[in-house]
Amino acid sequence: MKKQKYLSHIEQINTVLSILEHRLDKVGWLRIATFLLGIVSIIAGFELKNNFYYMIGILLILGFIGLVKHYNKLKNQKQYETAKKEVVEGYVKRLGQEWLDFKEEGKDYITQDIPRTKDLDLLGKGSLFQYICVGHTPYGKEALAKALVEGAQHEQTSRRQEAIKELLNDEAFALHLQTLSQMIGKNEEGIEIQTMEAFVELAEGEDKKQSIVMKGLALVLPFIVLFSSVLIGIHRQTPITNLLGSLGILVQIGLGAFYYRKHHMVFEPIIKFSQNIKAYEAFLYAIENKEFKCDYLKDLQKSLRDQGGPKKALKGLKQLTEALKVRFNGLGYMIVASTLMWDFHCMDIYYMWHKQYGKSVRRWLKVMGEMEALLSLAVIGEVKEDYVFPQVEETKEPFVNFSQLKHPLIQEQTAVGNALELKNATCIITGSNMSGKTTFLRTIGVNLALAYAGAPVLATSFEAARMEVLTSMRIEDNVNEGISTFYAELLRIKQMITLAELKQPMLVLIDEIFKGTNSADRILGATETIHALEKPWITVMVSTHDFELCELENSSKRESYNYHFTEHYKDNEIQFDYQLQKGRCKTTNAKYLLRMVGIIK
Known part of the structure; x- marks a missing residue:
């Protein structure tokens, strides 16, 4: 009975995927055509000295930008539906023996001090963990392993039961969360606990700020370079302004090189953590904005909402990460690092972010992990x-x-x-x-x-x-x-x-x-x-x-x-x-x- 239900659901998802694929092809070709026509119109306007063609070209380029956004939206929808299909297919596999091929086995949590983990097949190949785990974050997998090996304490068991019952009764929401978790696991490199812990430890470190001298230099040096560049552009430069501009660039290069290692130790954990930041944001946002009934889920939600919640924090971190991506572009990074004190401004932004949100990061990730563990523990009710x-x-x-x-x-x-x-x-x-x-x-x-x-x-x-x-x-x-x-x-x-x-x-x-x-x-x-x-x-x-x-x-x-x-x-x-x-x-x-x-x- 449940197998037929899940197979029917997969058919529905396949229909949606087919429609999205067709739309993606259509928008993809339309996007290319619009861009080429826009370029042709602008060239025609230039050759014929006709503003009408310029206007048509600009409108077509604006249309191209809109189509790019629409294409990306359809692509994200396809990724979501694909992940949802994989979640439902996982349930079908659990009805047979294909679940034995699931990647997550929980073997990293096996300890010789607790023999029942192997004796009862709680963890490891062919284990209960492998059968029910739907979590993809290290915190979710760790929370599940801990729940299976140590159990919950006293009244916590009944509170968890109520939470799992609510998730089983709200199939659409549970499937939505599992789909978002599945998308977190899409990262080809996987999500290692070391990556998350490196960022969490960075976020939990003591608050810092840049010295007044360095803040001053971060403002003055780019201004000098910009000012001298403007004078050169309007042919009003003098030997002194040229010298100041050159010195401004050389000083920025020197400061950047001197502080590069220190900056890299901060930026690397941020960039690695942010590889899945959109998926984290969507998962936590879904929890934060859901209307729950049972106290346990309400308490998890309250833990998220304290101190403003993760939405604004993750948005700010995402913007910082976008700014840091220029470090992967050799020429682009040389330009901004030598003219705009780029790394120092990024550090200043991070210090402000850290002061406001740093101490909350671990709490948010633990809420995510506990929710993934609850979804995993609900699997028995989903498939039996x-x-x-x-x-x-x-x-x-x-x-x-x-x-x-x-x-x-x-x-x-x-x-x-x-x-x-x-x-x-x-x-x-x-x-x-x-x-x-x-x-x-x-x-x-x-x-x-x-x-x-x-x-x-x-x-x-x-x-x-x-x-x-x-x-x-x-x-x-x-x-x-x-x-x-x-x-x-x-x-x-x-x-x-x-x-x-x-x-x-x-x-x-x-x-x-x-x-x-x-x-x-x-x-x-x-x-x-x-x-x-x-x-x-x-x-x-x-x-x-x-x-x-x-x-x-x-x-x-x-x-x-x-x-x-x-x-x-x-x-x-x-x-x-x-x-x-x-x-x-x-x-x-x-x-x-x-x-x-x-x-x-």
């Missing part, structure tokens, strides 16, 4: 048919309670939903190979990450305490440090037990515990580990092939439950239903799988 906004409770008792919970990275039509209710308990999950144990643990973990970030989750109902989610799934050895897989897992488990001493609500997810050692040691180690984690503030979920751990249901110090996944055979083929069932598993399939791949006959 069945989702719900979870209830997250601030309680000391760790619990989860959900029904029809699915993994967001599995195609919705093939994903299988499961239900479970656990509260301050231990859950042992058994099952044969490939039956769904690991995926189930990840499904819980990744949906909790979405819930704590304020996003919708894939379930018909979902309640959970705010818990620290600790995982032990993708354990890696380290040859350089002499750490085996088994020892690496021991260190991970030790970290869990240490964190348990904080007595904060925790959910522990351990996949195939201690699989790197022999069965006797594994069962002993797993039993002791589970007992060590059986605290009133911890819920433990462990998947295993060791049926002996199922005996904890009868011998554990607290509530302990057995669940399992199983398989069945049809026409001598193995089949899985991926449905969580109560009790311990009673089947195995290793021999079948060995036979299936040809290892045994």
Whole structure:
């Protein structure tokens, strides 16, 4: 249903693009013809000494200028519609597997100190970040990564939920913002955090101003050069005026060379940041002028509007950048630098801009980043048919309670939903190979990450305490440090037990515990580990092939439950239903799988 909706939208955009392309061709040729006719008319007026042709030529040149502006307007519209099409096509790709080719993976935000980022596929290739990220600024990507890994604090979760609901209900505005963000990402060189941070740090630096002497020279020297040039032009020059003019040029060249490096250190971050300034301006302007309903979006808007808002500031910065572009024109720069004290006037303009707006730049960019993060977190609601906004409770008792919970990275039509209710308990999950144990643990973990970030989750109902989610799934050895897989897992488990001493609500997810050692040691180690984690503030979920751990249901110090996944055979083929069932598993399939791949006959 949603796929058809998005495909229909793409068709509409293609129609608009076709019209714009036709108009661009038409205006493009008309623009050339008008310019040539204007030149011909002016030449004819000159040759025939006829003012009528002059007038026609001037009118045609004015028409040419108007057509150039109209052409650029149509070109901008085409760029906008193209970006919008790419956004909608992104939704279609998320309905299949093409999203795995998305560029943004979030791998730069992976930290070894938080194992769940890799264990739950929150960041990296094939991750939740890659699936939902629609942000293109470093601040937007960083805000999304932080939301998925750290979640929001306390009431911030519900405030974010309200904001995301409002964005989902206002599809046109959300699409408009995503389109503007997509246009920010059009820069072929990309947008690096270093580029933005260099400008932000420059803007946050202390206020400065040029000395009175330098301000005076910036006025006097160009006047001397201009005055001597006028005298030369009207043939009234004298040796003294010629000398003064020459000295004026030489002094400006010397001052420009002396201060060039200092000026360049200021101008370079401005020019690099301003490569996307039109897109920043449009994005922030859209937020600043929208009428929001929920408090969270209103607060973001208020943060933008404080101290006059970014519109006037970005307009001023854009004008300064246009003036600085002359530095890329060797001959032009030599002329203005040696006659007009160009760099010094630009520095003076920047110092005034900095004093008025410098301290606000980071705040504006963070608002942009937070809005991009909200748009990304809303993606689940944009592409999934069945989702719900979870209830997250601030309680000391760790619990989860959900029904029809699915993994967001599995195609919705093939994903299988499961239900479970656990509260301050231990859950042992058994099952044969490939039956769904690991995926189930990840499904819980990744949906909790979405819930704590304020996003919708894939379930018909979902309640959970705010818990620290600790995982032990993708354990890696380290040859350089002499750490085996088994020892690496021991260190991970030790970290869990240490964190348990904080007595904060925790959910522990351990996949195939201690699989790197022999069965006797594994069962002993797993039993002791589970007992060590059986605290009133911890819920433990462990998947295993060791049926002996199922005996904890009868011998554990607290509530302990057995669940399992199983398989069945049809026409001598193995089949899985991926449905969580109560009790311990009673089947195995290793021999079948060995036979299936040809290892045994």
